[in-house]
Amino acid sequence: MNKIKNIIALAIFTILIYSCGDNNSLTVDNFDHEAQALIDNDSLVSFFKKHYYDSTLDSVKLLTSGKTALSEDANLKSIDVTENDIDYILYYYVNRIGNPEPVKGFPTVMDSVLVKYSGQRILKTDSLSTTFDRNNGIWFTLNSVIRGWAYSFPKFKGGKNVTANGPITYENGGKGILFIPSGLAYRNVGNTSIGANENLLFYINLYDIIENTDHDNDGVASIFEDPDGDLDPRNDDTDGDFIANYLDVDDDNDGTLTKDEDENGDGNPANDFSDPNNPDLPDYLNPDIN
Template identity: 30%
Template sequence: MNKFKYYFILLLAGISLVSCNKSDDDVVTVPLRDYTVQYKADNDSIEKYLKTNYITVTNEPGTPQDQDVVIKKIVAGDGNVSIWDQGTYKLTSRDVYSNDVTYKVYYLILREGTGSAPTNTDKIVAAYSGNLLNNTIFDTSNGYGVPFNLFPYSAEGNTVIEGWSEIFPKFKTGTSSTNSGSGVITYSDFGAGVMFLPSGLAYYGAGSGAIPAYNCVVFSFKLFDLQRMDNEYSISTTTGARVLIGDGVPDYLEDNNGDGYLYDFRDTVKYPHPPGDLVDDTDKDGIADFVDFDDDGDGFTTRFEITKPSNQIGIGTLDGAIFNYGSRLYYPWDAILTDDPSTPNTDEREPRGIPRKPSGALTDPTKPESATNPKKYVEDDYTTAPRLRIHLDNSFPVKQN
C-alpha cells in the first residue's frame, strides 16, 4: 500500500489514539497503524499461540459445563499436544476481507451444531469466554447465553466485534427445552468453537477495558439460538439515528449467493475493493439486497411487491369454493402447508409463497400486456420451484406506458 493511500484511508477512518504530553496540556494524535502491517504481526502471533498452547474441552452433554474450554501454555515435557497439531477438533480458517486486507481467521470446531446457522446480520444467543494470547481471561458470560446482534450497522441490539460476525455463521444452533416449573431454558447439541482473532477484526487501536490496543483475542463460545433479522433501515431526520424498518424479506433469504454472509459495500473506506463473489445485489445499484428497499430497481418497493391483495387475506373464496389464503399481510418466501401444533389457536398455514411474474391469460386477450391489461396469476406462479419472485424481477409490475 503506497503512502498516499495509507494516509488517505487514515484520514477517512477518523479514528485515532489520544495521549497527553508531559505537561498534560497538549493533545498528541497518534495515527492508526497500517492494517496490512499489523495483520502480518497478528497472524504470526496467532500461529505461534496455536503451536505453543493446548486445549481441554469438557464433553458432558446435558450439563451447563458441556463444551467448556480451558487453554494453557505447553510446558516442555508435559506431553500435551498443541492446538495446531492435535487431531481431536478440526482447526480451520476462513478468509475475511476488511479494511482492504484479506485476513486468514483461524477457528476451532468443537461441535458444529444441529440447528440453523445465522447469517452475519442476524441476532444470536451465545455464551462466551474471552482471553488474550497470554491466556488472561478478560471477559466471560459464565456459561449463560447472552443476546447479541451480529450486524455492525444495526439500529438496535447489543452489537459485536467484526470477528464474531465472521465466525458465528460457520456454526449452527442446537435445540432448547424449557422447564415447566422453573421456566429455565436449557440447550443441547448446540454449536461450539474457539475463534482466534487478529486485532483488525477485534478492538484494533482503541483496545477495550483490559484489552490493550493492537492485541489479538481468543473467544471460546457456544451458539444456543438465533433470531432472523430484516435489516433495511432509514435515518431519522430528527435524531440522525438508524430506524429499523425492513422490507418484508428476512436477510438470510436475501443472501443471493447462499454463503451465509451479507455486506454493505457502500462503506468504501472499509471495503475499497470488495471481491465480486461477496456481492448480493440483484439490481447492481451498489446497495446490497438486505439493505435495499427496492431489490430489483423497478421503482416499486419490495414490500409493495410482496403484499397480498386485500381480498386474499384470511378465509375467502377461490373458483367459487371456500379457500384459506392465510392470515399474513405479506406472502411468505415459500408456501407454508403445515400448521404449527404448538399454537392451537393460530393457523400458520400460508398456501402461497411470493409469486413470480403472472403467467396466465391476459385480462383482455385482444390487447397487449400493460399496466392496465396485466396477465392473470395461476396457482403455479405461487409455488413453482425455482421461480423468479416478483420483487427480484424488474419487468413486473408492468409500468404504465
C-alpha cells in the same frame, strides 16, 4: 447500483456484547492494517505452538509434556477472510458443531443468534489475560458484532431447548473457541477493556438461531438483500440513500414499501418481476415499478 464504499471501521465496533462506547471520530486512518494482519497471524501461530486445549478444564493452557499443541490439533480450523481489502486468517476450535432440534442450518453472517461466551485477551504469545467480558445468554445479530464473530459463528449450529421449569436451557449446541486477529476485532483502536492491536480469544456456546433474519421486516431476508452477490449485504444501497438495503424499508425509493412490492402475493418481494425491459430486476429494486 450505488454501493457503500469501504465500510467505516468504527461502525463495526457497535457491538452488542460490550457496554463500552466507541470512538466515532471520523479521522483519516493511515495505519498499516496489512502489516498488522501478518503480525497478528505470526503471533497466533506462535501461541498455538505453546498452548493446548485441556478438555478436563475446558480451557486453553500452556503446553506441557505429553499434550498436543493446538498447532497440531485437528480440531483447530482456519478461515481465510478478506475484509476492507485486507487478507486475514481467522482460527476457531471445534468442540462440537451442534445438533439443533428442530433441525436448523448454520447461521449466516446476518442471522440472529443466542450465545453464551467469555472473552480473554491474548498477551504476547505465551499468556492470556483474565476474563474481560462474559454473558451466559444473549441474542444479537451477526452483522452488528466484531467481524471475527460474524465469520466464526456460521461454522457452528445451535442445540435443543430442554427448558422445563426455571432458566432457559439448551443441550447439544455448538461449542468452541474463537481466536480472532485484531484486524477482525478492535483493530488499532481498542476500547477501555481491550488494547489496540490485541488478538482475542472467546469461549463460545451457540444455543439457537433465527434463520433468515429480516432486519427491516420487508419480506426479504437480510442475507438475500445482496444485489452485488459479494455475500456482504452491508454494502448494498440500491437507491443511494446511505441506508443499506437490509435496513431500508423502500429499497428503490419509489414511494412504495418493499413489502408491498409483492405482485404475486406470496410474501416474498424478491421473486416479482413486472418490467419487461428489466426482466431480471425484481420490482422492489426497480424504481420504475411501484
